[in-house]
Structure formats: structure tokens, C-alpha cells
Amino acid sequence: MSLLVVGSVAFDTLETPYGVAERIVGGSGAYISLTASQFIKPVHLVSVVGRDFPQSFLDELKSRGVGLDGLEIRKDEDSFFWHGRYHKDLNTRDTLETRLNVLATFNPVVPEVAKTADYLILGNLTPDVQRGVIEQLTRKPKLIVLDTMNFWMDVALESLHRTLLMVDVLTINDEEARQLSGVYSLRKAARKILQMGPTYLIIKKGEHGALLFNKEEVFFAPALPLEEVFDPTGAGDTFAGGVIGYIAKTGDTSFENLKRAIIYGSAMASFCVERFGTERLLNLTERDIQMRLDEFQSLTKLDMVRI
Amino acid sequence: MSLLVVGSVAFDTLETPYGVAERIVGGSGAYISLTASQFIKPVHLVSVVGRDFPQSFLDELKSRGVGLDGLEIRKDEDSFFWHGRYHKDLNTRDTLETRLNVLATFNPVVPEVAKTADYLILGNLTPDVQRGVIEQLTRKPKLIVLDTMNFWMDVALESLHRTLLMVDVLTINDEEARQLSGVYSLRKAARKILQMGPTYLIIKKGEHGALLFNKEEVFFAPALPLEEVFDPTGAGDTFAGGVIGYIAKTGDTSFENLKRAIIYGSAMASFCVERFGTERLLNLTERDIQMRLDEFQSLTKLDMVRI
Numbered sequence: 322m323s324l325l326v327v328g329s330v331a332f333d334t335l336e337t338p339y340g341v342a343e344r345i346v347g348g349s350g351a352y353i354s355l356t357a358s359q360f361i362k363p364v365h366l367v368s369v370v371g372r373d374f375p376q377s378f379l380d381e382l383k384s385r386g387v388g389l390d391g392l393e394i395r396k397d398e399d400s401f402f403w404h405g406r407y408h409k410d411l412n413t414r415d416t417l418e419t420r421l422n423v424l425a426t427f428n429p430v431v432p433e434v435a436k437t438a439d440y441l442i443l444g445n446l447t448p449d450v451q452r453g454v455i456e457q458l459t460r461k462p463k464l465i466v467l468d469t470m471n472f473w474m475d476v477a478l479e480s481l482h483r484t485l486l487m488v489d490v491l492t493i494n495d496e497e498a499r500q501l502s503g504v505y506s507l508r509k510a511a512r513k514i515l516q517m518g519p520t521y522l523i524i525k526k527g528e529h530g531a532l533l534f535n536k537e538e539v540f541f542a543p544a545l546p547l548e549e550v551f552d553p554t555g556a557g558d559t560f561a562g563g564v565i566g567y568i569a570k571t572g573d574t575s576f577e578n579l580k581r582a583i584i585y586g587s588a589m590a591s592f593c594v595e596r597f598g599t600e601r602l603l604n605l606t607e608r609d610i611q612m613r614l615d616e617f618q619s620l621t622k623l624d625m626v627r628i
Numbered sequence: 629m630s631l632l633v634v635g636s637v638a639f640d641t642l643e644t645p646y647g648v649a650e651r652i653v654g655g656s657g658a659y660i661s662l663t664a665s666q667f668i669k670p671v672h673l674v675s676v677v678g679r680d681f682p683q684s685f686l687d688e689l690k691s692r693g694v695g696l697d698g699l700e701i702r703k704d705e706d707s708f709f710w711h712g713r714y715h716k717d718l719n720t721r722d723t724l725e726t727r728l729n730v731l732a733t734f735n736p737v738v739p740e741v742a743k744t745a746d747y748l749i750l751g752n753l754t755p756d757v758q759r760g761v762i763e764q765l766t767r768k769p770k771l772i773v774l775d776t777m778n779f780w781m782d783v784a785l786e787s788l789h790r791t792l793l794m795v796d797v798l799t800i801n802d803e804e805a806r807q808l809s810g811v812y813s814l815r816k817a818a819r820k821i822l823q824m825g826p827t828y829l830i831i832k833k834g835e836h837g838a839l840l841f842n843k844e845e846v847f848f849a850p851a852l853p854l855e856e857v858f859d860p861t862g863a864g865d866t867f868a869g870g871v872i873g874y875i876a877k878t879g880d881t882s883f884e885n886l887k888r889a890i891i892y893g894s895a896m897a898s899f900c901v902e903r904f905g906t907e908r909l910l911n912l913t914e915r916d917i918q919m920r921l922d923e924f925q926s927l928t929k930l931d932m933v934r935i
Contacts, residue, residue, distance in 0.1 A: 360935070409812070410812065505716070505717065505718075506853075506854065506855055506856050506857070507853050508853045508854060508855050509855060509856070511853075526836065529833065529836040529837070530836070530837075530850070532853060539853060539927065540927065540928070540930075541850045541853075541927045541928055542928075543837070543848045543850065543928070546813075546814050546815045546818075546839060546846060546848075547813065547815060548813055548815050548816060549813050549816070550813070567935065570935050571933070571935060577931070578933075580930050581930065581932060581933055584930065584932065611934070614932070614934070618930075618932060620846065620847065620848045621847070621848055621849075621850070621928045623847075623887050623888065623891065623925075624884070625888060625891065625921070625925060626878070626885075626888055627918070627921070628667070628874065628877050628878060
């Protein structure tokens with residue numbers, strides 16, 4: 322099984338109540354490929370960076386089985402840069418600076434080796450670019466996962482709708498589900514969104530867990546109440562990376578297996594937020610993951626007694 | 629097994645995006661006793677109403693096994709009245725009018741028959757009044773559940789702390805847990821609050837479910853994603869009524885059984901919000917409850933496959 326990941330690889334400067342991290346590696350493509358490579362090899366990463374990007378991080382990805390044939394390195398430009406400050410509750414944040422740099426003209430080219438990938442995950446990018454990736458493939462993947470955000474609903478809704486027709490799984494947060502559907506009830510929102518194309522909808526609710534819908538069923542995966550959330554950056558992408566990684570490894574795209582996949586995704590995201598950026602993901606053992614999965618299961622485990 | 633319920637019985641005028649309900653019956657004592665009586669008889673209700681309160685609702689309670697020996701009816705005053713308007717998201721609301729009326733001088737007197745009750749639940753009232761109820765009992769209940777709110781943390785924190793020393797279960801929402809403990813992480817907040825007296829802490833997160841803590845363990849009960857939330861008034865009290873009703877019926881105060889109890893509480897609360905006020909609770913069959921419990925269980929049911 323092979324996985325194609327398309328997303329940004331970038332620098333983030335992060336301010337949280339716990340400290341400041343300057344120009345650390347981030348971006349959806351970085352988080353997704355790093356997480357998915359815990360489960361499946363090869364991962365093909367399609368992205369773009371500038372002259373300022375550290376070779377050491379690329380070497381790290383390579384050592385984990387992430388193929389970089391589709392990574393464009395522009396010698397005359399800088400990498401995408403985002404500077405954000407989280408509020409005290411860590412659920413909301415202000416963007417202090419965004420420099421698109423290489424991302425402004427990013428036009429992903431899927432390398433030959435990845436055009437027949439078994440699985441595809443599209444990190445948050447313009448819907449036009451996401452659709453352009455799908456159109457380069459020479460074989461239909463077993464599953465296409467798409468992440469997007471409210472910004473594209475505001476400025477590129479029609480393009481987003483065309484892209485939604487081509488994907489199997491959409492991952493968005495609760496506010497985005499409400500915006501995309503125009504209804505407040507998440508159950509009704511899911512029904513409307515599933516008529517737009519995807520077979521599955523995953524609604525991410527951050528510290529409140531995640532919901533998985535298909536046309537008939539609903540499943541809820543809790544988030545683990547953590548001692549401390551240190552930095553939420555990348556949690557959604559890490560979640561998505563865990564989801565697609567588990568699916569690709571097991572080769573099963575049924576609703577039952579997607580339930581398991583979002584538990585794995587939730588477990589991976591719970592590590593991500595424990596440290597700045599990708600730090601915790603880079604220092605994760607098999608045993609860490611298994612123990613965290615146990616915690617997730619015991620959180621809702623119950624022998625029901627009816628009266 | 630017998631249950632003593634202390635709380636308000638009142639009139640609410642409610643404005644939601646779905647309509648207006650004028651002067652319908654509400655109050656924590658009404659919701660809790662109505663819900664608990666689905667599980668256990670007798671329920672003894674200690675409360676106060678005025679000359680304007682409908683005998684028909686009292687007859688309804690009596691027909692469900694709710695003893696009214698402790699219900700004071702003041703012929704020269706009016707019942708407690710609250711008028712609120714919910715915002716579009718139904719999670720926030722404005723108080724438009726509060727008339728304390730009989731509640732201003734409410735001094736609960738526990739009738740003889742209820743002084744040896746097996747279980748006690750104290751709805752949201754001033755901590756002084758709540759403590760005064762406990763001090764009237766002639767036998768220690770198997771379990772005392774206390775509900776409170778941020779208002780008492782603002783104006784009567786010392787009294788609240790004294791009351792917390794006397795109870796077994798505290799039910800509050802996530803913001804209140806943060807306020808009471810002074811820490812943001814709910815896991816840390818729980819640890820601090822459990823040092824204040826209670827053996828168990830239940831943190832209610834509304835549409836995001838509920839957490840149950842003791843000193844060693846944590847359990848999460850999801851909320852069912854509903855087609856439509858019509859009126860959230862009374863959901864927290866209905867949840868508490870279901871929790872104490874299930875515990876009283878089963879006679880088991882272990883952590884394992886409290887897990888089951890909060891699933892029952894969540895199921896009962898999910899009915900409450902489907903109609904205005906107590907309407908849905910008054911028209912609920914055994915079969916409705918069983919089917920809802922099935923929905924709750926399937927929501928997180930999972931056969932995990934490790935990889």
C-alpha cells in the first residue's frame with residue numbers, strides 16, 4: 322500500500338501561554354506525512370519549500386520512508402511562514418503574520434511513482450489546487466481524504482463544491498460543517514454535506530472529540546482529557562495523518578474500520594499537542610502509541626446494565 | 629430505596645429560535661424529581677411554590693410517586709419566575725427577568741418521612757440552604773449529589789466550600805470546574821476539586837458530553853448528536869435526575885455504576901431538549917428510553933483492531 326500526501330511544508334512562529342517557538346517546522350504536509358509514516362511506507366509527499374528550509378528535516382522524513390520526489394525546492398524564494406498567537410484557552414488564535422512566499426504559486430506536480438498511489442490525502446490548500454492533484458492520477462485511489470477550511474468556503478465555494486464531488490472523506494471542524502451546510506445541527510449538517518459528494522464526513526471538535534458520519538450511521542470518538550495542552554498547532558493534520566495511515570495500513574475503507582482509524586487519529590493528535598510543533602511526533606515509540614490507545618479505550622469502556 | 633430531592637419549582641418564560649413558551653413549569657426540583665421518578669419510588673420533593681402554581685402539575689408529580697410532604701405552598705406569594713432568551717446557538721442565553729418571589733426566603737424543611745432517605749440530591753440553591761438540608765437528616769444517605777453554579781462561586785465561595793465537604797458527588801459544567809479550581813485543564817481541575825470533599829466529580833459539557841472523575845479514574849459519556857435541540861432548559865437537572873435515579877434504583881455507588889448512571893442521565897437529558905420545558909419528560913415510554921440507550925451505546929461502540 323502506498324500513500325500520497327499533498328500539503329504545505331513551512332515555518333511557524335508560535336506563541337502560546339506556555340512559551341514561544343520561533344520558525345519551527347510546520348505545515349499540513351509535514352504533520353500528515355510524519356504521522357502517516359508511523360503506519361505505512363512508502364509515503365509520497367508533494368509540497369514546496371524555499372531556500373531557507375532545513376535539509377535536516379527533509380532527511381528525517383526520508384529516514385521514515387517519506388519519499389520526496391514530489392517536493393519542490395525553490396532556490397530563489399523563501400518557505401511559507403505563519404506567525405500565530407493562541408489565546409489563553411488555546412481554542413482560539415490570532416494570525417499575526419502570513420507570508421505565502423513559495424505557496425503563492427504552488428502548483429503541485431505528482432511524480433510518476435505516486436500517480437498510482439493506493440491512498441491520497443489532500444491537506445488544506447486552495448480547492449483548485451487540490452482538484453488539480455486528483456486529475457494528475459492515472460489510477461483511482463481506494464480512498465481520497467480532503468481537508469479544507471472556512472476560508473475556502475468564503476472565497477472559493479464553487480471550486481470547493483467541484484472538488485467535493487471527487488473525494489471520499491471530508492474532514493472539517495464543527496463550525497465549518499455548519500457554514501458549509503447552512504444548518505446548525507451537526508446531524509442535519511452531515512446529511513447535507515454527504516449529499517455534496519463524500520461517502521464519509523469527519524467533524525473534528527478539538528478537545529471535544531470527533532464525529533464520523535456516513536449516510537446511515539454516526540460514530541463518536543472522544544478526545545482524551547489531557548493534563549495540559551501545550552500547543553494545538555498541527556493537531557488536526559496529525560489526526561488526519563493517523564486516520565489515513567491506519568486505513569492505508571489495514572487496507573479497509575469500511576465504516577467499521579474508519580471508526581478504528583479515528584481512534585488512532587485521536588491518539589496521534591493527543592501526542593501532537595503535548596509539545597511545540599512536531600517535537601513529540603518525532604519522539605514517539607510504538608509502546609507510547611499502544612498505551613495511549615489503551616487510555617482512549619478505557620475512557621468510554623462500559624459494561625452496561627439495563628434496569 | 630428512597631430519594632430526597634431539594635430544588636426549585638417555578639415558572640419559566642422561554643424564548644428560543646424555535647418559539648416562545650410563556651410561564652411553563654420549570655425549576656431544578658421539578659426536572660430532577662420528574663426524571664428520577666422514572667427509576668425510583670418514593671421520591672420526596674422539598675421545595676416551595678406560590679399561590680399561582682397549578683395544582684395539575686402537583687397532581688402529575690404525585691401520580692408518579694413524588695411525595696409532596698415537603699412542598700410548601702405559600703398562599704400570599706407568587707412562585708419563582710425566570711424569563712430567558714437563548715441565542716441562536718442555544719448554548720448561551722440572556723436573563724431578561726428574574727423574580728425570586730417565594731424563593732427569596734425559602735428555608736427548606738425536610739419532612740420526617742424523608743429524613744432517613746437513602747439518597748439525596750440538592751439542586752442549585754444557595755450553599756447555605758443546601759448545607760441546612762443535609763443537617764436536618766437523621767441518617768447519613770448512601771450518596772449525596774450536589775449541583776451548584778458559578779454565581780455561588782462568585783458570591784458565596786466560602787459557604788460553598790463548607791458544603792462541598794459534606795457531599796459525595798458534585799455536578800458542574802466545564803467553565804465552573806475551571807473557575808472553582810483556578811486551572812484550565814479539566815484533568816487538573818478535577819484533581820483539585822476532588823481534594824475539596826467530593827468522591828466523584830461530574831463535569832457537564834452540554835452538547836459535548838460529560839466527564840466523570842474519581843481520584844484515580846476518568847470516564848467520558850458522549851452526548852448524542854441530535855437532529856434538533858429545541859430548548860436546552862432543564863437539561864442539566866434532567867441529567868442529574870437520571871444519574872441519581874439510576875444509582876438509587878441499582879443501589880450501587882461504585883465508579884463502574886456511576887459510569888452507567890451518567891449514560892442514563894445523558895439519555896434522559898437528550899429527551900428533555902427535544903421539547904419546551906418538561907413536555908417531553910411527561911410523555912416518555914420505557915421503550916423510548918431503551919431505544920435511546922441503544923443509540924448512546926452504538927455511538928461509541930467499537931471492536932478495536934490493533935496494528
